Structures are given as structure tokens and as C-alpha cells.
Amino acid sequence: MPSDEILRLLRERILHFAASRLSREAAEDVTQETMLLLHEKYPHVAETSELLPLAFQVVRFKMAGQVRKSVRRGESRSIPVEDLPLPSAGDDPERAASRAEMRSRLLAAIQELGERCREIFRLKLEGRNFEEIRAHFAVESINTIYTWDSRCRKSLLEKMGGRWEVQP
Amino acid sequence: MNTPLPPDRIDLLLGGYATGTLTPEEHQALMQSALQNQALFDALMDEEALRETLADPQTRADLLRALLPQPQPVAWWRKPWPWAALATATAAAALFVLLRPQPHQPEIAMHKAAQAPAGEIAANLTKPVPVPSEIATPKSLRVAEPERVFARPVKSKDARLAEPLEDRRAASNEVSAERAAKPAVQGVIAGAMPSNVPGSAAALPMAPTAPPPPAPAAIRQEAAAPARAEADLQLAKKETAQSALDVQIAVQREDGTWLGRAAGVALPAGKPVRLTLTSSTPGYVSLAPPLAGPVAVEAGVPTHVVLPAQKAGELALRLGFSPGVVARDNVGMGLRAAKTRADAAHSAAVPMRAAEGQPGAAVVAVRELRLKFE
Incomplete structure (x- = not known):
């Protein structure tokens, strides 16, 4: 797939997703800022398998910034993209608090899962892929593992309130 | 796949x-x-x-720790240690019951007997069997034939003095001759005379002596005195043996020496036992069962009798003591060696009969020993 076609599709997906969570204008801003950042700072990332995860992270941070900006009432002017660089992997107090909260919610939700779901989740955390998990459960088809894992994921998501992270 | x-x-x-x-x-x-x-x-x-x-x-580590399979709590009855502890306690209790020192049964029996009331002891005593008595009782007393002397007319003192001396001597000799010729009056014992028998000679009937009628049953029951006398005699023999015959017990050690043991103490089985007999009067001692021959005992001289080794159990040994003159050479010897002497021969037969429990033997004392071998 050509690079331009990939970027077009990616922009469409980002805008659609952001619009589902933010206002239309904010979604367009987030999409524009994300695409601009990918184009300017990550032009070497062309593979879909790498570009999409990178886009996911950028969009997430851009949306978080957008939310913070909307919370700050009284500030009408938008923040330039240059003022919102990608956060480092270091300890950000806000992110750390958010991560700690999500960790506690995850721990509580996992305790309510069934035995098989807990086992699948444990194996995945140990780095086992689906083929190894199939061998572990000694099932014939890997699609069975896919189905089990999808159900367990939905069950876990339900126990966490339908969303992985807490909305601000 | x-x-x-x-x-x-x-x-x-x-x-x-x-x-x-x-x-x-x-x-x-x-x-x-x-x-x-x-x-x-x-x-x-x-x-x-x-x-x-x-x-x-x-976060990944925390989640993994939370997802590790937790060991299922096992019920206590499914764990091995409670059952092991229970089995150990049971085995210890069983061993304690089996290996604890047993109380001495004879001592307990004697102690209980000593504590038993006198009425219970009296109730357990064997009652004498009534036997027909050959001794006349007042009811069965047959009328004795009165001597003629009592039937003679009583003369007054003055009349007798008036008779010539020869006549009185002749009359006295006649009476003496008649008394000597007549058999002794049977069945009449002192104090058995009925009170209503007239004291005067003239009142006595002159009927000849008749055979005694058989005694009624009631009278036979009253005549059980001889059986009681026999029991009293046996009891007296035992008491005499307790006082007259002293017995000490010793057990042979491995080195051949003798170790004295108190009466009532269990003796080791399979080892010879020595009885040391000491009597205040000379005589002969016989054993029943005859584990050793009759032994002559001199007054005040300890005499040893060695019993062969016995198996574990209880042995009731009866020592019969017959007093008599003992030759110095025969002291401590079996009576077979002294059979040449007449008295020894007599004394040998008598204790043997006494040891066999025959009544009427010349044994004056019987002492019982209960030896317990373990």
C-alpha cells in the first residue's frame, strides 16, 4: 500500500475516533496535529505495523492535551503543536497517578475473572503468544484461543466499567 | 494450526x-x-x-503476582500431620497400658481380705458337716445298768459300824470284784446325766443294759461338735506351725551363693530355692507336694531344704511338722537315711500322711507357703 494511501486512511481513522470523544473542532485539531507530528518527526516510519502504534500514542497524548486545555476555562487560544511535545517515558506525576489508578482497577477486575481467563491473561503477561497458549491448554485450534481471549478481554473491560482508563 | x-x-x-x-x-x-x-x-x-x-x-509484576495460582486451602483432616499425631498418641497410650507395672495380685487379695468385714469372713467359712455322734446325749442316753452296789440297800452308818469288821471287808472286796468284772458304763459322761435321774440308788432301775437306739436327726445335728473340733485342731496345727516352725526363703545366685527373699516376693523361675527351717522343738518336716524328702529338724538349729528349680507360676507348698526326738546324726537329712531308727521310721510315715491331708496323722503343725515364680 502506498504511503500516501496509508496516511490518508490513518487520518480518516484518527479523525473519526477523535470526533467520537471530542468535539468536531477539537477532533480536527487533534488529527491535524498528529499527522503533522508523524510527518515531521517520524517520516521514516512507513510500515503499517509500526506506524499505527505510533499514531495511537500520539493521538492519545494529543487528546489528553486537548482535554486538559478544554478544562482550563478562560483560555480561548489554542496551544500550538510545538508546545505539546511527546511526553518522555519518565515519571510524569499525572501519568503515574493515572497508571496507579488503572493498575488498582485492573487488579480488582482480574480477581473477578474466571479461572481460564485468569490463566490466559497470566500466560500473555508472561509473553506467551496465542500458539503457545493453545499448546498450554492443549486445544486443537488456535481460533479457540482467539475466541477465549476475546471473550475474556470483553469480560475484563466490562468489569472495569466499559473503558480502560478513567475519563477526566 | x-x-x-x-x-x-x-x-x-x-x-x-x-x-x-x-x-x-x-x-x-x-x-x-x-x-x-x-x-x-x-x-x-x-x-x-x-x-x-x-x-x-x-504493574506487570503486580498483575502476575495476583494471577499466580493460589494454593487451595486444604481441610485439616486431609493433612497428614493430624492423623500422624493421633496415631502416635494412640500407640503411646497402648504402650503405657501394656507396659505399666502390674499391681501385686496376692498382696491386693490379702489386703482385701484383711479389709473384709468379720461377718463376710464368717459367712465364707466352711460349715461343719453334721455327723452322727457316738456320744450319748441326754435324750439318747440309754439307761445305764446300775451297779449292784448302788442297788444294795443302804445301810446306816451306825448299822455298818455295828457289823463285824470281817463282814465289812468281805463286802468291800465283793463290790470291788464286781466293779472289776463289769465293763465300764458306756455313753455316760460327766455332766450328761439328766437332772431328773434320782440320786438314790434305790430309785435306779435294775433293767439290763440295752443297745443304744439310733439318734434322731435333730440330735445328729447337735452332734457336729467333733467336726468343729477337727477344724479347730487343723487351725491349731497351723498356728502352732506359725509359732514353732520358722521358714526363711533364699534364691541361688549365679555364683552359687544364696540371696534371702522376703515372703510374698516373687521368686525367679528356673533357679533353685532354699528353705531354711528353724524350729523351737525337734521334729520332722515333710513337704507336699514332695519336692524334697522329709527332713529332720533339731531344736534351734537351722536346717536347709533345697527345692529344685520351678517354672513360672504359683506353688502352694505345705510344710507338715511332726515333733519328735531327732538323732543328732539325722538332723537335716532325709528320713530315708534314718529309717533304721524306729522313731524315725514312725515319724517318716506320719508326716507323709499329714502332707497328703489325711486326718488323724501325728502332724501337729501344718504351714502353707505360697511361692510365686516369675
């Missing part, structure tokens, strides 16, 4: 995205599908928060 998922089922890979466990092929397929599928793209965007959380090593 790893068949590629159909495009409409590619969302099943979402769970592996956050944990980072998708294979490159699965990851590529998922991303391609997400680019074409808005719902999948949205799901992946939502999954990004989870992926970021799971990417934290601390």
Missing part, C-alpha cells in the same frame, strides 16, 4: 495487542485491518491505555 483469521474475525487479536504477545504476522494483520476498519481502529485506540499500563514493569 496457525491458520490466518478471516478479516471479519481479526478483532479476536485485540487481546494480544495490549499484552504485546502477537506474532509479527498477527500484528501486521491486525494493523492492516485496523486501517481499513474504523471499529477495530477505535478498539485499538481504547486498547492503547491498557497496553501502556501493561508496559509498566511494576
Whole structure:
């Protein structure tokens, strides 16, 4: 797939997703800022398998910034993209608090899962892929593992309130 | 088995995205599908928060610790140690019961007997069997034939003095001769005379002596005195033996010496036992059962009798003591060696009969020993 076609599709997906969570204008801003950042700072990332995860992270941070900006009432002017660089992997107090909260919610939700779901989740955390998990459960088809894992994921998501992270 | 998922089922890979466990092929397929599928793209965007959380090593470790299989609590009765402790306690109790020192039964029996009331002891005594008595009782007393002297007319003192001396001597001799010629009056004992028998000679009937009628049953019961006398005699023999015959017990050691043991103490089985007999009067001692021959005992001189080794159990030994003159040479010897002497021969036969429990033997004392061998 050509690079331009990939970027077009990616922009469409980002805008659609952001619009589902933010206002239309904010979604367009987030999409524009994300695409601009990918184009300017990550032009070497062309593979879909790498570009999409990178886009996911950028969009997430851009949306978080957008939310913070909307919370700050009284500030009408938008923040330039240059003022919102990608956060480092270091300890950000806000992110750390958010991560700690999500960790506690995850721990509580996992305790309510069934035995098989807990086992699948444990194996995945140990780095086992689906083929190894199939061998572990000694099932014939890997699609069975896919189905089990999808159900367990939905069950876990339900126990966490339908969303992985807490909305601000 | 790893068949590629159909495009409409590619969302099943979402769970592996956050944990980072998708294979490159699965990851590529998922991303391609997400680019074409808005719902999948949205799901992946939502999954990004989870992926970021799971990417934290601390969170990953906490989740793994929480997901480790917890050991199921096992009920206490399914654990081995309570049963092992119970079995050990049971075995210890059984060993204690089996190996605890047993109380001495004879001592307990004697102690109980000593504590028994006198009435109970008297009730347990053997009652004498009534036997027909040959001794006349007042009711069965046959009328004795009166001597003629009593039937003679009583003369007054003055009249007798008036008779010539020769006549009185002749009359006295006649009476003496008649008394000597007549058999003794049988069945008449002092004090057995009925009170209503007239004291005067003239009142006595002159009927000849008749054979005594058989005694009635009631009178036979009253005549049980001889049986009681026999029991009293045996009791007296035992008491005499207790006082006259002293017995000391000793057990032979390994080195051949003798170790004195108190009466009532258990003796070792399989070892000879020595009895030291000391009597205040000379005589002969016989044993029943005859574990050793009759032994002559001199007054005040200890005499040893060695019994052969016995098996474990209880041995009732009766010592019969017959007093008599003992030759110095025969002291401590069996009576067979002294049979040449007449008295020894007599004394030998008598204790043997006494040891066999024959009544009427010349044994004056019987002492019983109960030897317990372990």
C-alpha cells in the first residue's frame, strides 16, 4: 500500500475516533496535529505495523492535551503543536497517578475473572503468544484461543466499567 | 494450526495487542485491518491505555503476582500431620497400658481380705458337716445298768459300824470284784446325766443294759461338735506351725551363693530355692507336694531344704511338722537315711500322711507357703 494511501486512511481513522470523544473542532485539531507530528518527526516510519502504534500514542497524548486545555476555562487560544511535545517515558506525576489508578482497577477486575481467563491473561503477561497458549491448554485450534481471549478481554473491560482508563 | 483469521474475525487479536504477545504476522494483520476498519481502529485506540499500563514493569509484576495460582486451602483432616499425631498418641497410650507395672495380685487379695468385714469372713467359712455322734446325749442316753452296789440297800452308818469288821471287808472286796468284772458304763459322761435321774440308788432301775437306739436327726445335728473340733485342731496345727516352725526363703545366685527373699516376693523361675527351717522343738518336716524328702529338724538349729528349680507360676507348698526326738546324726537329712531308727521310721510315715491331708496323722503343725515364680 502506498504511503500516501496509508496516511490518508490513518487520518480518516484518527479523525473519526477523535470526533467520537471530542468535539468536531477539537477532533480536527487533534488529527491535524498528529499527522503533522508523524510527518515531521517520524517520516521514516512507513510500515503499517509500526506506524499505527505510533499514531495511537500520539493521538492519545494529543487528546489528553486537548482535554486538559478544554478544562482550563478562560483560555480561548489554542496551544500550538510545538508546545505539546511527546511526553518522555519518565515519571510524569499525572501519568503515574493515572497508571496507579488503572493498575488498582485492573487488579480488582482480574480477581473477578474466571479461572481460564485468569490463566490466559497470566500466560500473555508472561509473553506467551496465542500458539503457545493453545499448546498450554492443549486445544486443537488456535481460533479457540482467539475466541477465549476475546471473550475474556470483553469480560475484563466490562468489569472495569466499559473503558480502560478513567475519563477526566 | 496457525491458520490466518478471516478479516471479519481479526478483532479476536485485540487481546494480544495490549499484552504485546502477537506474532509479527498477527500484528501486521491486525494493523492492516485496523486501517481499513474504523471499529477495530477505535478498539485499538481504547486498547492503547491498557497496553501502556501493561508496559509498566511494576504493574506487570503486580498483575502476575495476583494471577499466580493460589494454593487451595486444604481441610485439616486431609493433612497428614493430624492423623500422624493421633496415631502416635494412640500407640503411646497402648504402650503405657501394656507396659505399666502390674499391681501385686496376692498382696491386693490379702489386703482385701484383711479389709473384709468379720461377718463376710464368717459367712465364707466352711460349715461343719453334721455327723452322727457316738456320744450319748441326754435324750439318747440309754439307761445305764446300775451297779449292784448302788442297788444294795443302804445301810446306816451306825448299822455298818455295828457289823463285824470281817463282814465289812468281805463286802468291800465283793463290790470291788464286781466293779472289776463289769465293763465300764458306756455313753455316760460327766455332766450328761439328766437332772431328773434320782440320786438314790434305790430309785435306779435294775433293767439290763440295752443297745443304744439310733439318734434322731435333730440330735445328729447337735452332734457336729467333733467336726468343729477337727477344724479347730487343723487351725491349731497351723498356728502352732506359725509359732514353732520358722521358714526363711533364699534364691541361688549365679555364683552359687544364696540371696534371702522376703515372703510374698516373687521368686525367679528356673533357679533353685532354699528353705531354711528353724524350729523351737525337734521334729520332722515333710513337704507336699514332695519336692524334697522329709527332713529332720533339731531344736534351734537351722536346717536347709533345697527345692529344685520351678517354672513360672504359683506353688502352694505345705510344710507338715511332726515333733519328735531327732538323732543328732539325722538332723537335716532325709528320713530315708534314718529309717533304721524306729522313731524315725514312725515319724517318716506320719508326716507323709499329714502332707497328703489325711486326718488323724501325728502332724501337729501344718504351714502353707505360697511361692510365686516369675
